[in-house]
Amino acid sequence: MIRLKTLSIQESRDALAKLPEGKLLINTINAHSYNTALKDAAFAEALIKGDVLIPDGASIVMACRWLKAKSQPKERIAGWDLFEFEMNRLNQTGGKCFFMGSSEKVLALIKEKAKVVYPNIQIESYSPPYKPEFSDEDNRKIIEAINQANPDLLWIGMTAPKQEKWTYQHWKDLKVNCHVGNIGAVFDFFAGTVERAPLWWQEHSLEWLYRLIKEPKRMWRRYIIGNALFLINIFKEKFQ
Numbered sequence: 001m002i003r004l005k006t007l008s009i010q011e012s013r014d015a016l017a018k019l020p021e022g023k024l025l026i027n028t029i030n031a032h033s034y035n036t037a038l039k040d041a042a043f044a045e046a047l048i049k050g051d052v053l054i055p056d057g058a059s060i061v062m063a064c065r066w067l068k069a070k071s072q073p074k075e076r077i078a079g080w081d082l083f084e085f086e087m088n089r090l091n092q093t094g095g096k097c098f099f100m101g102s103s104e105k106v107l108a109l110i111k112e113k114a115k116v117v118y119p120n121i122q123i124e125s126y127s128p129p130y131k132p133e134f135s136d137e138d139n140r141k142i143i144e145a146i147n148q149a150n151p152d153l154l155w156i157g158m159t160a161p162k163q164e165k166w167t168y169q170h171w172k173d174l175k176v177n178c179h180v181g182n183i184g185a186v187f188d189f190f191a192g193t194v195e196r197a198p199l200w201w202q203e204h205s206l207e208w209l210y211r212l213i214k215e216p217k218r219m220w221r222r223y224i225i226g227n228a229l230f231l232i233n234i235f236k237e238k239f240q
Contacts, residue, residue, distance in 0.1 A: 002037040002044040003237060004063055009071035010054045016077070016085045019179070025050040025171060026181040028079050030057030031230035032222055033160050038233060043161035046168035054082060058205035059227070063234045076205070079183040080196065083155070086179060087118050090153050094120040098149050100142060101157035102187045103127055109191035124149045128158070139170065147175045154180040157187035 009029070010016070019026075027050040037044035047053060054077040055061050061073045090097060097118075099110055107125040114123045126145040129138055146154065154176055156163045163182040167174075174180070188194035196202075197210035212223045 002034070002048060004034060004060070004234070005067040005069040005237065007048070007053060007069070007071060009060070009064065009069075009073050010052060010077060011071060011073045012075055013077055013081055013085070016054075016082065019052060023174075023177050024052060024179045025167065026052040026054065026082065026179060027164055028054050028056035028077075028082070028182065028184075029060055030055075031059045032226050033164075034060070035226055035229050035233060036161050040161055042165050046161070046164040049168065050164075054079075057208075059230060063230075067234065067238055078202075078207075079181070079186045080189060082181055083183055083186045083190070086153055086181065087121065091118040091120045095152035096122045096124060096149065097153040097155065098146055098151035099123065099125040099155050099157065099187065100146060101128065101155075101163065102191075103130075106187055106191045106193055109193065110187065113190060113192070121153075124151065134166070143170060143173045147173075151176060152178050154178055155187070156180065156182045157184055159184045 007029070027047050029047060033043075033047065033056075037047055055064070055073040056076065056078050058076050061076055063069075064072055087097070097114075099107055104127045107127055111123045111125065114121060126142060128134065128142055134142070154174075156167050158166065160182070163184060167180060167182055185194060189196045195214065197207040201207050201210045208223050208227070212219045
């Protein structure tokens with residue numbers, strides 16, 4: 001079972017600059033993924049056994065303090081923060097970045113924007129079939145596309161927990177020597193198909209509320225029920 005108090009979590013954005021080079025699996029954890037991991041053992045294993053875990057939520061930062069957890073993150077490190085840091089670093093040296101996930105439309109928008117924002121990065125991508133479970137043939141094609149590209153940076157975007165479980169399951173098959181990040185919604189944020197919360201909302205730990213206001217039908221269960229469930233789960237972890 002996943003326990004927040006025992007996890008090794010990155011404690012600040014500055015720590016991203018100290019991550020070792022080479023093949024590295026980077027995951028994020030927030031209230032929603034914590035709740036999901038408590039009932040999905042395969043997802044919990046994927047999070048725990050990744051190389052790096054970043055606190056993508058102010059709720060995780062505050063919960064670690066209250067639990068007196070092993071890791072005491074000083075700030076939220078959003079998936080977007082990881083994305084910008086890694087892309088800016090690669091843009092300085094030049095190289096290839098591979099985006100796996102999302103639709104052809106979103107990937108096309110990513111490529112066009114990247115030409116302007118990150119002109120020194122060559123972008124390649126693969127849009128997997130839209131279905132709950134990939135077949136062996138689907139997985140083979142995805143892995144072949146990534147390995148053939150041999151990228152300097154790899155992003156996986158299929159939403160949690162699917163993306164984390166897929167990457168962990170096929171980690172040995174991915175013949176890459178780079179940082180690999182599961183970043184879900186960041187694909188849409190960068191493409192502009194989903195609007196990210198303005199800076200004020202981000203700074204006041206209200207990005208979740210902004211997304212709820214923007215997409216109430218899709219997000220109400222995750223944020224209204226999910227946030228209440230997170231508090232209950234953290235309370236149980238504290239006293240059990």
